[in-house]
Amino acid sequence: MKTIILHSYKGGTGKTTIALNIAIGFAKKGYKTLAIDADLNAPTFESIFTGLKPKYKFNDLFEMQKMKAKSYTDKNAELNPPTPKDLPVKSLIHENLDLIFANSKPQFGVGLLSMDKNFHAEALKRLYNAKSEFEKLGYDYLIIDTSPSLNLASINSIIIADASLIVLRPNKYGIAGTTFLLKELYSMLGTVKRKDYIIFNQIVVGTPEKLVTQWQKHFKKRLGVETVGTIHCNCGIALNMLFGNLIIEDDTENEFLVAIDKIIKKLHHDLKN
Numbered sequence: 001m002k003t004i005i006l007h008s009y010k011g012g013t014g015k016t017t018i019a020l021n022i023a024i025g026f027a028k029k030g031y032k033t034l035a036i037d038a039d040l041n042a043p044t045f046e047s048i049f050t051g052l053k054p055k056y057k058f059n060d061l062f063e064m065q066k067m068k069a070k071s072y073t074d075k076n077a078e079l080n081p082p083t084p085k086d087l088p089v090k091s092l093i094h095e096n097l098d099l100i101f102a103n104s105k106p107q108f109g110v111g112l113l114s115m116d117k118n119f120h121a122e123a124l125k126r127l128y129n130a131k132s133e134f135e136k137l138g139y140d141y142l143i144i145d146t147s148p149s150l151n152l153a154s155i156n157s158i159i160i161a162d163a164s165l166i167v168l169r170p171n172k173y174g175i176a177g178t179t180f181l182l183k184e185l186y187s188m189l190g191t192v193k194r195k196d197y198i199i200f201n202q203i204v205v206g207t208p209e210k211l212v213t214q215w216q217k218h219f220k221k222r223l224g225v226e227t228v229g230t231i232h233c234n235c236g237i238a239l240n241m242l243f244g245n246l247i248i249e250d251d252t253e254n255e256f257l258v259a260i261d262k263i264i265k266k267l268h269h270d271l272k273n
């Protein structure tokens, strides 16, 4: 199983849209895929997959109190925390795609994000354990959609990933912020085996191509990070979202889907070993 995380310095760059379309893309190619909404600050799966009512959410993996309760009162099933295997639900849009939701009550997300290092050290162990349980369930790809910026919860997801897709809007702030994010990550985590990639999303029509090329070179030369996708601003995508749909329908002409397909093929190739 390969784990791919979507991350960004700022919110609204297109992480969730890209995460879900990559997940459905892998599913359509025959890979058993699990997409996790790990954006604890602003969960989105619940508003997209409105027909699904999962019993457990991603947050439940990190409920430390419930974990303690287990050792005292094993008899009471309600107090037993869910195991990772209890979390995935069928997406109903493709047989190969399962989902894990995040808890939409803001206090759950904010609470977890603001916990201290000790909490997150324990949370990281649980995440590793969850990852190996998901692998046992037969998933080929795990796609994790995170909260933007440098927070310990997202850093944990980055630590367990085989690849990260860092999504940015190409403008002065997007470039500066993403450069900062990557530098901080490298100074914090050192050189790890994970492969990082940049996706330029929502490129405003009229942006000089030369500028985009310059930005790509900037990430490659300064940080050694390759660009895997350049996607223009496309009102069709935003319109889809207006109706709560983030999955872009099959259309071979669609620049977004062409980019997604290219990213899937590149990831599949680069993560083979």
Ligand SMILES: Nc1ncnc2c1ncn2[C@@H]1O[C@H](COP(=O)(O)OP(=O)(O)O)[C@@H](O)[C@H]1O
Pocket (backbone or CB within 6 Å): 008, 010, 011, 012, 013, 014, 015, 016, 017, 018, 201, 202, 203, 231, 232, 233, 234, 235, 237, 238, 239, 240, 241, 242, 256
């Ligand atoms: N290439 C694009 N062109 C136009 N709108 C886009 C594009 N990519 C994403 N969007 C829109 O931008 C908004 C934020 O996207 P979202 O995936 O929720 O970002 P994030 O998860 O990073 O916060 C949504 O309304 C989405 O439809």
Ligand SMILES: [Mg+2]
Pocket (backbone or CB within 6 Å): 015, 016, 017, 039, 044, 145
């Ligand atoms: Mg999002």
